[in-house]
Amino acid sequence: MYNKIYEILEEKGRIKTAIILDGPDMGKKCIVRQPGNPDAAAQEKSLIPEQEEDREIWEKYLPLLNDARETKVITADGIRIFVEDYRKNPRLAIFGGGHVSQPTAHLGKMLGFHVTIMDDREDFVTKERFPEADELVYGDFKDLDQYIVPYENAYYVILTRGHLGDADCLRRLLKRPYEYLGMIGSKNKVRITRENLLKEGYSLEELDQVHAPIGIPLGGQLPEEIAVSIMAEIVKVKNQHYSAYCDEKVEAAVQEGRHGVMVTIAEKSGSSPRGVGSKMFVEPSGHIEGSIGGGKVEFEAINHCPEVKDKEVKHYALTADGKDSLGMICGGQVTVVFERV
Structure with missing residues (x-):
């Protein structure tokens, strides 16, 4: 099973496993993947028992396992279950190649992230502007799914030049798994964007997961200061749960x-x-x-x-x-x- 664990971890950057520590089912193990959406088919695919005949045993624990956010022992029906939350290769995707994005990308690389920059202006995604970026993407934000594949250990930062680009990104990213999703903007712009997306059918629960206005309030005005506030918030989110160390x-x-x-x-x-x-x-x-x-x-x-x-x-x-x-x-x-x- 460890081959499968490491394979998914390399592909998606995050995976959970669970093993029963006591009782008649001691030693039974499963993989729990974060579903991209909450429908029944996605929930079915999120559970991979080590033995298919054990699926029924694990299905009753699945909601509890989905809620587990860190490596620890949990208890269900008097049975102890060891949950391991593995994470590696965190990816930072920045939408918008403007003046705040440059220091944000630089700090992201310093902190060990794989960094992608996307903009709908070709001259804003160049090696001259982002010499340290791992990937530069030129394209329409409405088509971001064509360029940036879903990734579970992902941190998304929306810094486009206007509210239309911000909303285009937000619509698509909300339907993905992610560790962090933040959007820059004034309180008024954030409020209007939320109201519009609510009217389109996005739930309040989905929108409440978005960090907007983005960053920890440090009072900074310079692009570099704003970048520090953004990455400080990302580091806080990244480290709020204890993950298994990947040796x-x-x-x-x-x-x-x-x-x-x-x-x-x-x-x-x-x-x-x-x-x-x-x-x-x-x-x-x-x-x-x-x-x-x-x-x-x-x-x-x-x-x-x-x-x-x-x-x-x-x-x-x-x-x-x-x-x-x-x-x-x-x-x-x-x-x-x-x-x-």
Whole structure:
């Protein structure tokens, strides 16, 4: 299943997985994709069980899984489910190539985004104006779907030269999955745009997701100051939920077809060294990629890997005595998931 996870992650930039930690269905796993729209067909495609016969089990949990926004253990019907929210390769698409877009693109690259600039004026999307941009698109905003494919880990910034271009972009972007959607403009322009789109059938819930006026209010007037306020808001949104760390070496081991055991921290308390979602890939030869923190917990997990037949969940107590104790005095507890790959 990890091949599928990394394949979708590379294509869309975001994916969620869920695995049941206890009860009769312990070890059952699924992928949850963010649907592009709320209809039944999209919801159906958003759920990918590891085993198709488990679909009915996961369907009852799907609304709860769709609402989960970060990597953590959730509880449903007394059953604990470990949800992992993976994100990588964030993309920043800026609509409009004007004076505010230039410093916004520059800051976006500094912060690790793949940056796309689109404008309906050819001379505004040039390498001279945007030397650091990854992609420059010249075209009508009404046709943006032809140029910019939907992407789940996307951050959209609408900075066109007028309200018509802004509205054209907003109409199309509202129907996509995204992490952030912001539109520049005065409060009056934003109000009129919202009223027009409501009349066209867009819901208040959809429009309330739009950051407009855009940016954190810093009082700046210069293009560079406005760009800082925009990117500050994007960074705030990007980091408001805890995501699983994507270790590139662990990912590469799976994609290369190597076999072994994937070891993941699902829960932790106290002074355990690595965070929830940390992964380690242990091959039969003893070769290891990644880490769940080193020390006694990692040592015990590595030694347990040869015994793993399919999936297991183990709890380690970071105490000096008691059940599952590791003979440590730092305190705390770690729940570890083992999956044979």
